[in-house]
Amino acid sequence: MLSQSGYPNNLLRAFEQERENLLRLAARRLGDLEEARDIVQDAFIRAAGASDQSIDDRPAYLRTIVINLVRDRMRRRNSAGVMVDLQQESDPLEWTAADTPSVEQVIYHRQRLEAFEKALRTLTPRSREVFILRKLHGKSHDEIASVTGLSQSAIEKHLYRALSACRDILEKLD
Numbered sequence: 125m126l127s128q129s130g131y132p133n134n135l136l137r138a139f140e141q142e143r144e145n146l147l148r149l150a151a152r153r154l155g156d157l158e159e160a161r162d163i164v165q166d167a168f169i170r171a172a173g174a175s176d177q178s179i180d181d182r183p184a185y186l187r188t189i190v191i192n193l194v195r196d197r198m199r200r201r202n203s204a205g206v207m208v209d210l211q212q213e214s215d216p217l218e219w220t221a222a223d224t225p226s227v228e229q230v231i232y233h234r235q236r237l238e239a240f241e242k243a244l245r246t247l248t249p250r251s252r253e254v255f256i257l258r259k260l261h262g263k264s265h266d267e268i269a270s271v272t273g274l275s276q277s278a279i280e281k282h283l284y285r286a287l288s289a290c291r292d293i294l295e296k297l298d
Contacts, residue, residue, distance in 0.1 A: 134182060138182035138183055138186060139168050139171065139186060141183070142182075142183045142186050142187070143164065145183075145187075146164045146167060146186055146187065146190050147160055147161065147164050149187065149190055149191070149194075150163040150164055150190050150193075150194055153191075153194045153198075154194060154197065154198070158264055158265075159197065162283070162287075163190060163193045163194055163197065164190065165280065165284075166193055166284075166287065167186060167189040167190045167193055168186075169284065170189050170193075171185065171186055171189055235297060236294065236297060239293045239294055239296070239297055240290060240293070240294065242293055243286075243289045243290040243292070243293040243294070244256075244286075244289075244290075246289050246293075247285065247286055247289055248282075248285075250272070250274075250282060251282040251283075251285045251286045252286065253272065254268055254272065254274070254279055254282035254283055254286065255282070255283060255286035255287075255290075257271060257272075258279075258283060259286075265279050265280075
């Protein structure tokens with residue numbers, strides 16, 4: 125049976141019951157409450173696409189989605205960190221062999237960066253602006269609302285579109 129929102133009642137109920145636990149789980153692993161909120165929202169969207177009848181333990185299913193999304197986020201953080209570290213090195217001649225990325229790592233990160241840039245180019249200007257303010261500048265939803273004049277709901281929709289576009293393109297690489 126579907127709820128008024130269009131989601132299966134059992135899934136919606138499980139999500140509502142587990143939301144705080146999922147948020148704590150993501151925040152504990154990421155160390156960032158805003159980022160954890162994004163993860164939990166993405167988890168619900170991903171879970172909403174699943175067939176409700178095929179899920180035996182809904183809370184465990186939701187936790188698994190959150191953990192996988194956190195891992196993806198951490199992987200992206202780490203790969204972005206390699207590129208930032210390379211740009212911040214003052215003198216490449218001072219690098220040790222352990223500091224120098226392999227050719228494969230450089231190619232991998234360059235391909236992901238190009239795919240990410242491609243995803244950003246596919247966005248509407250407003251979605252791109254909201255995404256950049258949130259993900260690159262670390263602005264909160266309230267700060268984005270004051271800069272853009274958008275409602276919280278509109279900000280979440282733009283972020284969802286941007287994250288979906290990025291995820292779709294990056295998944296094609298993996």
